[in-house]
Amino acid sequence: MKTHIVWLRADLRLHDNPALYAACQDPQARVIALYIATPGQWQQHDVSGRQLEFIRDGLKLLSEELSALRIPLLYASADSFTDSVSCLTTLCIKHQATQLFYNYQYELNEQRRDRLAEQQLSASGIICEGFHDGTLLPPGSVLTGKGTMYNVYTPFSKALLKVLNTELPECYPSPAVREYPADLAGDEIPCLSPDSQQYDRKLFPPGHRAALQRLRSFSQDKIRDYHRLRDFPEQPATSGLSPYLTTGQISARQCLRRIVHDHPRALSGGDEGSWLNEIFWREFYRHLLVAYPQLCRHQPFTDWTRNIRWQQNDVQFTAWQQGSTGFPIVDAAMRQLQETGWMHNRLRMIVASFLVKDLLIDWRQGERYFMSQLLDGDLAANNGGWQWAASTGTDAAPYFRIFNPRLQGERFDPQGDFIRRWLPELAGIPGKAIHDPHEWAKKNRVTLAYPLPIVDHKQARQTTLQAFETARKGGNSVQE
DSSP: OOEEEEEESSOOOSTTOHHHHHHTSSTTSEEEEEEEEOHHHHHHTTOOHHHHHHHHHHHHHHHHHHHHTTOOEEEEEOSSHHHHHHHHHHHHHHTTOSEEEEEOOOSHHHHHHHHHHHHHHHHTTOEEEEEOOSSSSOTTSSBOTTSOBOSSHHHHHHHHHHHHHHOOOOOOOOOOOOSSOOSSOOOOOOOSOTTOOOOOTTTSOOSHHHHHHHHHHHHHHTHHHHHHHTTOTTSOOSOOOHHHHHHTSSOHHHHHHHHHHHOTTTTTTOGGGTTHHHHHHHHHHHHHHHHOGGGGGTOOSSGGGGGOOOOOOHHHHHHHHHTOSSOHHHHHHHHHHHHHSOOOHHHHHHHHHIIIIISOOOHHHHHHHHHHHOTTOOHHHHHHHHHHHHTOSTTOOOTTOOOOHHHHHHHHSTTOHHHHHHOGGGTTSOGGGGGSHHHHHHHTTOOOSSOOOSSOHHHHHHHHHHHHHHHHTTOOOTTO
């Protein structure tokens, strides 16, 4: 009897799982699912403890669902990606696997791991079959007329839309109950890593069923107002799907097809389609990661920005991490991150701009810290977002565009409701006065248990402009 092993990674779902679907196509094969934890590798990649616990919960639910289909989920642990290949090979031989099925991952280390796995398993006579899954379309399939990767989002999204308006990518159905079950039981799913950390399960209930329900609710109840409310962090206007997309508890294809099904004009410029830009930005950053592997090594896309002389200020960096910079919108956002492992996208831009453009601290420090905290930490999206804010990446904000944190707060949290929720020490300050709390305190002769601003924004802006202008002399972009 043939034995098909499905190597699960960032694809923890039954529905629309290409590798799982393909493995189940032969009704007479026994199918075994396998997950290999790599705690040492995750630590090197700064994967957050919250995300690891979210993955574990997703695995536990998936194991139950697979068991109902007579597919056992085996669990193993290996410190590094290299060790995981040895572990995979041993298990495939032990269970007399004839074929391995897996969905591609596009990061550099993951690609190297998969090539090594193919070499070792092929040498043992095991057929390896990989599938595109983490994107709407395979990386490298959306190219300019010259056959190169787009370096600007807008023309990329237009080219992507042209393809999608011709034909939507299909979603794969869930497999049926196996007629020939494997003669072994699934494993218990233990704690994945000593670094695992609890998260708010009410805020982000695990599992692909919860993800699908969240997608349906968002599509039906919120998406029409998304374009109008998306930048206001106190409004419950976003989908909250990013942790599920990152860990593969839902796919981008499922998101696209649900939105288009509910809103047929979504790909034709209607307001209902504005949220799809979030999916398209995710697509853009993942395609870039494959086209420019140096991005996986935390190198800037724009070459001249290597010359920027960043400041090394541990005191200010710690203040930023802890939400004690003296800028209310920045501090409220950072405390939200500390407490929940998630942050509203507008706030991610504000705090990233503050770290890089007000404190002139290397964007890579912020990028690593975000990964270590975020429930939805994703290399491509996180790197793309930080390089955008730092003006070092493709299609980045111009280096002379520097957010004023006070004005950002006034614009996107006008009455300070979000700030009060996360900065209780400012709860007594009324209305718009919360954006300049010390001025209000001075007028009202009140002492605040809240720090003074750690930097003068106007002066910091001039310092940053000078640093970027100096670095820019004689620079080129890496794609050139």
